[in-house]
Structure formats: C-alpha cells, structure tokens
Amino acid sequence: xxxxxxxxxxxxxxxxxxxxxxxxxxxxxxxxxxxxxxxxxxxxxxxxxxxxxxxxxxxxxxxxxxxxxxxxxxxxxxxxxxxxxxxxxxxxxxxxxxxxxxxxxxxxxxxxxxxxxxxxxxxxxxxxxxxxxxxxxxxxxxxxxxxxxxxxxxxxxxxxxxxxxxxxxxxxxxxxxxxxxxxxxxxxxxxxxxxxxxxxxxxxxxxxxxxxxxxxxxxxxxxxxxxxxxxxxxxxxxxxxxxxxxxxxxxxxxxxxxxxxxxxxxxxxxxxxxxxxxxxxxxxxxxxxxxxxxxxxxxxxxxxxxxxxxxxxxxxxxxxxxxxxxxxxxxxxxxxxxxxxxxxxxxxxxx
Amino acid sequence: xxxxxxxxxxxxxxxxxxxxxxxxxxxxxxxxxxxxxxxxxxxxxxxxxxxxxxxxxxxxxxxxxxxxxxxxxxxxxxxxxxxxxxxxxxxxxxxxxxxxxxxxxxxxxxxxxxxxxxxxxxxxxxxxxxxxxxxxxxxxxxxxxxxxxxxxxxxxxxxxxxxxxxxxxxxxxxxxxxxxxxxxxxxxxxxxxxxxxxxxxxxxxxxxxxxxxxxxxxxxxxxxxxxxxxxxxxxxxxxxxxxxxxxxxxxxxxxxxxxxxxxxxxxxxxxxxxxxxxxxxxxxxxxxxxxxxxxxxxxxxxxxxxxxxxxxxxxxxxxxxxxxxxxxxxxxxxxxxxxxxxxxxxxxxxx
Numbered sequence: 001x002x003x004x005x006x007x008x009x010x011x012x013x014x015x016x017x018x019x020x021x022x023x024x025x026x027x028x029x030x031x032x033x034x035x036x037x038x039x040x041x042x043x044x045x046x047x048x049x050x051x052x053x054x055x056x057x058x059x060x061x062x063x064x065x066x067x068x069x070x071x072x073x074x075x076x077x078x079x080x081x082x083x084x085x086x087x088x089x090x091x092x093x094x095x096x097x098x099x100x101x102x103x104x105x106x107x108x109x110x111x112x113x114x115x116x117x118x119x120x121x122x123x124x125x126x127x128x129x130x131x132x133x134x135x136x137x138x139x140x141x142x143x144x145x146x147x148x149x150x151x152x153x154x155x156x157x158x159x160x161x162x163x164x165x166x167x168x169x170x171x172x173x174x175x176x177x178x179x180x181x182x183x184x185x186x187x188x189x190x191x192x193x194x195x196x197x198x199x200x201x202x203x204x205x206x207x208x209x210x211x212x213x214x215x216x217x218x219x220x221x222x223x224x225x226x227x228x229x230x231x232x233x234x235x236x237x238x239x240x241x242x243x244x245x246x247x248x249x250x251x252x253x254x255x256x257x258x259x260x261x262x263x264x265x266x267x268x269x270x271x272x273x274x275x276x277x278x279x280x281x282x283x284x285x286x287x288x289x290x291x292x293x294x295x296x297x298x299x300x301x302x303x304x305x306x307x308x309x310x311x312x313x314x315x316x317x318x319x320x321x322x323x324x325x326x327x328x329x330x331x332x333x334x335x336x337x338x339x340x341x342x343x344x345x346x347x348x349x350x351x
Numbered sequence: 352x353x354x355x356x357x358x359x360x361x362x363x364x365x366x367x368x369x370x371x372x373x374x375x376x377x378x379x380x381x382x383x384x385x386x387x388x389x390x391x392x393x394x395x396x397x398x399x400x401x402x403x404x405x406x407x408x409x410x411x412x413x414x415x416x417x418x419x420x421x422x423x424x425x426x427x428x429x430x431x432x433x434x435x436x437x438x439x440x441x442x443x444x445x446x447x448x449x450x451x452x453x454x455x456x457x458x459x460x461x462x463x464x465x466x467x468x469x470x471x472x473x474x475x476x477x478x479x480x481x482x483x484x485x486x487x488x489x490x491x492x493x494x495x496x497x498x499x500x501x502x503x504x505x506x507x508x509x510x511x512x513x514x515x516x517x518x519x520x521x522x523x524x525x526x527x528x529x530x531x532x533x534x535x536x537x538x539x540x541x542x543x544x545x546x547x548x549x550x551x552x553x554x555x556x557x558x559x560x561x562x563x564x565x566x567x568x569x570x571x572x573x574x575x576x577x578x579x580x581x582x583x584x585x586x587x588x589x590x591x592x593x594x595x596x597x598x599x600x601x602x603x604x605x606x607x608x609x610x611x612x613x614x615x616x617x618x619x620x621x622x623x624x625x626x627x628x629x630x631x632x633x634x635x636x637x638x639x640x641x642x643x644x645x646x647x648x649x650x651x652x653x654x655x656x657x658x659x660x661x662x663x664x665x666x667x668x669x670x671x672x673x674x675x676x677x678x679x680x681x682x683x684x685x686x687x688x689x690x691x692x693x694x695x696x697x698x699x700x701x702x
Contacts (some may be wrong), residue, residue, distance in 0.1 A: 046524040105486060109479045128460045129523050135456060136516035138486065142493040143509030148487050151502055158494030165487035166398050172480050175395040218681055 004075040011158070021072060021334035024081045028068040029061055031084070032092035039093060039144045040137075050133050056118045057100050060349075062229070064092030065342060070204030070218055072335035078169065080336055087148060087207040094145045095200045098161055101137035102192075104130055109172075110251045152212075153203060160195045167191025176256035177222030178266065178283045185263055186227065193233075217329040224322035228315040229346045234259035235311055239299060240350065253281050253293050262298075265307035277301045315347045360541035372423060372685035375432045379419040380412055382435070383443035389496045391488075401476070401484050407450050407469045411700075413580070414551040415443030416693060421555030421569055423686035430686055438499060438558040445496045446551045451511055452488035453519075455481055460523075461602045477623045504554060511546045518542025527607035529617065529634045536614055537578065544584075545577030552576075568680040575673035579666040586662055590650055604632050604644050611665065613649075616658035628652045640680060666698045 036058075040051045071088045072079040106112070107120040107157060108130045122130035138161070145154045171188045173178050201222030202215045210218065237252045238261060252259050258266075260283070266274055277285075280297055302308050323343050330336050387409075391402045422439045423430040457463070458471040459481045465471065473481035489512070496505045522539045523593055525531050552573030553566045561569065588613060604611050609617075613632070618695045629635075629649055653659050674694050681687050 042517055044517050044521055047520050050520065089480045108482055129356040129479070129520065131456055131459055132516055132519045132523065133487065134482075134486070136513065136520065137511060138489055139516055143513050146497075146502055146505035146509045149501070150504070151497055151505070152625075154497035154502070155494065155503055158490060158497045162487060162494050165394055165483055165490055166395055169398050169401065169480065169487065172483060212458070257484055261675055321449040 018337060020196075021079070021338055024072060024079070024084065024290065024335075025065065025068055025338065027081055028084045028089065028092070028165075029064060031089045032061070032064045032068070032096065033058070035089050035093040035144070036096060039097070039140050047136070050121065050129065053118070053121060053124070054100055054104060054133065054137070057103055057115055058096065061096060062342070062346075063099055063197060064312045065097060066197060066200040066222060066225075066339075067092045067204035068333050069339045069342065070201045070222075071208045073330045073333055073339055074205040074208035074210050074214070075333075075335075076331045077333040085207055085210060088204060090144060090148055091153065091200070091203045091207065094141050094157060095196060095203075097137055097141035097144065098157070098164075098196060101134045101141065102164065104137065106133040108134070108169075110255060112251060153206075156199060156203070160199045163191045163195050167193075167195075171257065174258070176283075178256075178258065178278060178281075180258045180261070180263055182263055182267070185258070185260060189227050189230045190223065193230040193283065194223040197226035198223035199231065214329055217325055221322045221325045221329070224318045224325070225343055225346055228318040228322070229334040231260055231311055231315040231318075232347055232349065235261065235308065236350070238262075238295075239308065240304070250293065250295055253295075259304050260311040261307040264310045265302050265305045268305040268307070269301075273301065273304065312347070319343050319347050353377040365550045366435070369685045369688060372430070372689055375423060375435065375686075376416065376419055376429070376689065378432055378497070379435045379440065380415060383410070383412070383419070383447065384493070386440050386444040387447060390448070390491050398487070401472065401480065404469070404472060404475070405451055405455060405484065405488070408454055408466055411448060412697055413693070413697075414446040414450055414548060416554035416690035417548060417551040417573060417576075417690075418443045418446060418679065420690045420693065421552045421573075422559045424681045424690055425556040425559035425565070425569075426559045426683055426684075426686075427442065427682045428684040430684065434559060436558055438497055439555060441495060441499055442504065442558065443556045445492050445508060446547060446554075448488055448492035449508070449515075449547060452485045452492065453515065455485040455488065456695045459485075460519075461606060463602060467490065504557075506512050507550060507554070511550045514542045518544075518546075522608065525609070527634075529609065529629060531609045531614055533611070533614055533618075534612060536609070538583045540578050541574065544581040545574040548580065551576035557599065565680055568676055572673045572680070574677045575669045575676070576694055576697055579669040579673070582662055582669075583698050583700065586612065586659065587668075589613075589646075589653070590659065601644065601646055604646075609663040612653050612658040615661045616653050618658045619656040619658070620652075625653065663698070670694050670698050 037051075037055070040048075042048050042051065068088060071084055075083045091165060103115060105117055106120055108122045108127050111122070112120050113123045120130070121133055142154070142158070145157050148154065167188050167190070170184070171192065174184060174188070198219040199222070202219040205218045206215050213235055234252060236260065237250065251257075251264075262277075265277060277298070280301060281293055299308070323340055326336065326339055326343070388402075388406070391399075393402065419439060427436045454466060457473055458466055459473045459478050462473070464474045465470050471481070472484055486599055493505070493509070498676055499505065514564065518539050518541070521535070522543065525535060525539070549570040550573070551589050555568035556569045557566050575591050586605060588601065602608075604613075613628075618629060620628060628649070631652060632644055650659070668673055674691055677687065677694070
C-alpha cells in the first residue's frame, strides 16, 4: 500500500516510458518493507502489537526510495532489478526505521495526536510506551545495520543519527527563542533532517560501486533535498490543513518552534508589525495559551512580508541546486529521471 | 571520583594483596571515562552542557568494571595493565553509555526527580530534552561501537539493546497488573537488566581471546549477577531511604510496577491479607493517589509472608551460582578475586 503510494506520484510525474524502473523500485520497496517487518518481528506479542501500529506511519518512504533510486541510477541506463542488492535493501530498511523512530519520539515532544491519519502511540498508549518503542526502533535499526558486511556503513549511520539528535537538542534549546536567526535554523535542519536523507542517497550509490567523489556529490544532493523537504514540512504545519496533511498541524507555533517563514517575517517586519506578530503567536506566554493562536491572522502577517513565498522560493532553489548536482554526477537514465521527479515532488507535495 | 568510588568497596573487600590489579582496573576505568567523554564532546555548547550533567550519573560503573575485570581474569594470574586493550576500553565506554541512556529515559518514565543526588534531566530541563538526550547517548554508543575492528560486537550489542527495550515494553505492558507472576518478572529483568551486564562480561573476556564456551559461561555469570542486581535495586526502592540510595525511592509502587517481594507476597498471602495489601498499595486507583502509599505498612505486610527475605535469598542464590560458574571457568587470579568481590557487593550494597 505504502509502496503504491510512494510510486503513484512518481509514475504520474514521469510517464509510462518509466514503467520498467518504477517496477524495479516497487519491487525494491516491497523487499525493504519485508526486511523492516522481519527485523521487528519480536517474540513478545505486546511488542509486535506496537510495531504493527507504527507500520501505519510508513507513507512516502522517501529515504528508502532515495537509496534504491541512487543505487539504480549509479548503474546507468542499463540498470536492472538485479542491481538492487541485499545491502541496498538493508540500508533502505535501516534509514526508514531510524526515520520512524524519530517520528515516534517527535510525537512525544510535540504532544501530537494524529500521524498519517492514525492515533499517535503517545496518544494511544502514553508517553512511556512511545519513548521505549522509539528506543526499540533505534536499536533495531543499528542491529540490522550491523548485519552488513562492512563496519563503514554502521559508522556512517551512527554519526548521522548522533548529529540528528544534536539537531533536535539545538532546536529544543531555541524553543521560545523569538530572535532565532536563519543560520541557526539551517544548522538545525541540516542535522535533524538533511543528513539522514543525504546518507540514504550516498549509501545507495556506494553499494552500486560509486567512487568517493560521486558518493560525496549524491550526499550533497540528498542534503539539499532534505532541507527543502523540511522547509516544505514547516510550511505545511503553518499553512496546511490537518485533513490534507494527515497529521496534527500548527504544532510548531504552539511549541514555540520558529520556522523559516516566521524567522524571515520577524527579521523584515517593521517594529509595529513585529510586535503585533509576536503578540499574535503568544510570544512570552506559556505554551498552553498558544492553543488559541489565530492561524489565519498569522498567515496574513507572513504574507505582508512575502515570507511564505520566501520560504517556498528557498525550497525551490535548493531543489534546483540538488537537481543540477544530480545531472552533473550521474549519466541520464530512467532511474535518474525518477530522482528528478522525486526532487520536484518534495516541494510540490501537500502532505 | 567515580573510579575511586568503584574501587573503594572492592579494595576493602579483597585487601592489600590486590593493590596491583585494583590499580590496573582504576587505570582502565580512567581510560573508559576518557573515551566516554571524548565520544560525547559535541561541537554544540548546549549539547555539551547536557552531557556534563549526565556525567554525574556515573557511579559504580558496574558494567565497565565487569568488562575490564573479565578481560584481565581471562589472562590469568600473570595479567598486566597492557592486557587491557583499546577494544576493552571502547566496549567499557559503550556499555556504560547505553546504561546512562537507559537511566535518562527511565527517569522520564518514572517522573523521577533525583538521580545520584543530582536533579534528573527531565526534572531540570523537561521530558523533551531528556528523551532526545537519551537518543543522543544511544546513537553515540552505537557510533563508538562501530569504531571497533569487527562487526560482531556491534551485532551482539544491537541484539542486547533491542531485547533491553523489549523488556522495558513488557514491563510497561504489565503496569498495574497486580497478578503479575514470577516467571514474567524474571523474563522482564533478564532482558532489561541482565543481558547488558552479561554482554559486558562476555566481551571483556572475548577481547582477551576467550574461547566461545568461556564467553558463553561468562555471559551466564554476568546475567545471573544482573538479575541479582535488579532484585537488589527493587528491594532498595521498596525498603531503602532516598538519603542513602541517592535517587527517588518508592517509584515502583507509585507506578504500579510489581517487583519480586510484592509478587511473592501476593502469591502467598491469604485472601484477607492479599485484599488488605492491594488496598494498601492503591491497586485500581489512579497512580496520582498512590503518592500517599504507607510504605511502612507495606513493608510490614511483606515481612508477614517473609517476602523481603525471599527476594534477598533469591538474589544471594543467584550470586552463589554466578560465583561457582566463575570459579569453574577461569583460573584463580587477583582479577578473578575482584570479580568475586563485585559479585558479593551486588547484594551487599545499600545504593
């Protein structure tokens, strides 16, 4: 189901001549899901029940998609399904598992109630279960990662997840910091979101025999996409509707988490407007009272300084940079075309 | 400081003729602390500040002590400081880091306020920070583990931490289950506490060239000690004083977490006593009201069925079994003597 969901948009985007590579990707994702489920097949029924719940969180499977497509694209136009090795599948399952673990813990942090139209674990079973379930997913990801032939991938993934946590801690440190600047925002996003997507791309190519320079460039490709992806996520939280997005929205403001549009607005607005916006978002008030934030008025304020458009443009620019990096690195191929389509989908998506 | 604290008890227990090996252990623990600190030396000041706080949690350093002593004991009477390799030090830092991560997340689960006489992270900085800091420690442990020469240790540690989380999830599943049986209690304790201590012992010997059979027996040695250690912990939570124990006590009952003495009592007491005890511990009441539990009266009830003594005897029996396993596996040596002393200290300790 999540496979078809991952593919659907792409096939539409690239048309029928890419059916063959789309089929390879679909088959690869099915193997990733199978590996994911097998790794989490606990002998304890209560644990299995929790895992079955979070498996609903799997949606776009962006990270494994990047691993598999980079793996195929590295092989060039003649790539076949056989080019997706067990290592590609394992890496795909590892990066998805780490991602799902961060979702489970993020929902605890955000006190979110819904995720992919399902109740969050914290909402359903309490924070304690959500905390340990997240730990279980992180451990399982590292356990699976250690089954790979070489130590190097585990070392790379360990560094990425460590910086991911540092990014989250930096973000928490700047909670309710209404003078947060763009540089720090990007520092946070690079670590908490972009690095894992960069690793997903790099490792996909690496297991198809990419040279160090190519690995590095595909990592940069993935990191630019990752930042664009996060900006789009932040925009959806600010301007999206829960019904469409499929998860709780408005959480960033409620939690005193400043994102790019607001940072841009507060930096550009005149003193009066700035003061009005700060009152509007309940700056200095306890988080509880922020539940009453008038999101319509906030959006109008942001529009007054073109800050939503600024954030959209920034994301679009990053996608353009990522795509030209890709074109300069890998030969034209159906898989490369799909990667370009994924890149566009990152900023076009409404969920 | 924590080194001297880890050693002090042991030197007293084994006397002066063990000064040489105690000095090797002290030097090894200093290297472990150095590795621990270097691995967590983030480039982000707010992250470093949090790490400095949790470094206070380091107390007995039981797990690295087991790794280093098993590493020395495997070498026999002629062991020297040179027998403690970089790998022993890395494993020691990894198992301690995983342990500290579990402490940070356990404090979130238990809403504990103090730990080793310091404020808990959740109490000081909130649950969000405590959750991500725990994740950061887990990631850092795996990252460090991946720096070892072989994949096998990361694979072993990944399996252990995964089962550790399963044990915690099983425990949460049985929260407020006042008919929890001994078999399930031991299932929980084996996974959440014993396996990591077993791995600490096994790996210490493995990096000193132990044969598979010896590794297995030292793993069993460590696991028996681990179960005894947890029973002692449960007894301290039930009967200890915060001033002596150095962390919040009475948390298990408050959280509806049944431990061995109470399980034994409820299994042995007649219907009237059983009903009285259940009312006493607020069975069926919301956790909040359990803050008023009369711990004196609970202890009297437990004494009436000899349940505290039963738990103490069980822990002592496990320590005896562990010690005879050790004697049958490794040659007599000063390091082996220290391992026997540690085993005794596990059930003798008041903190």
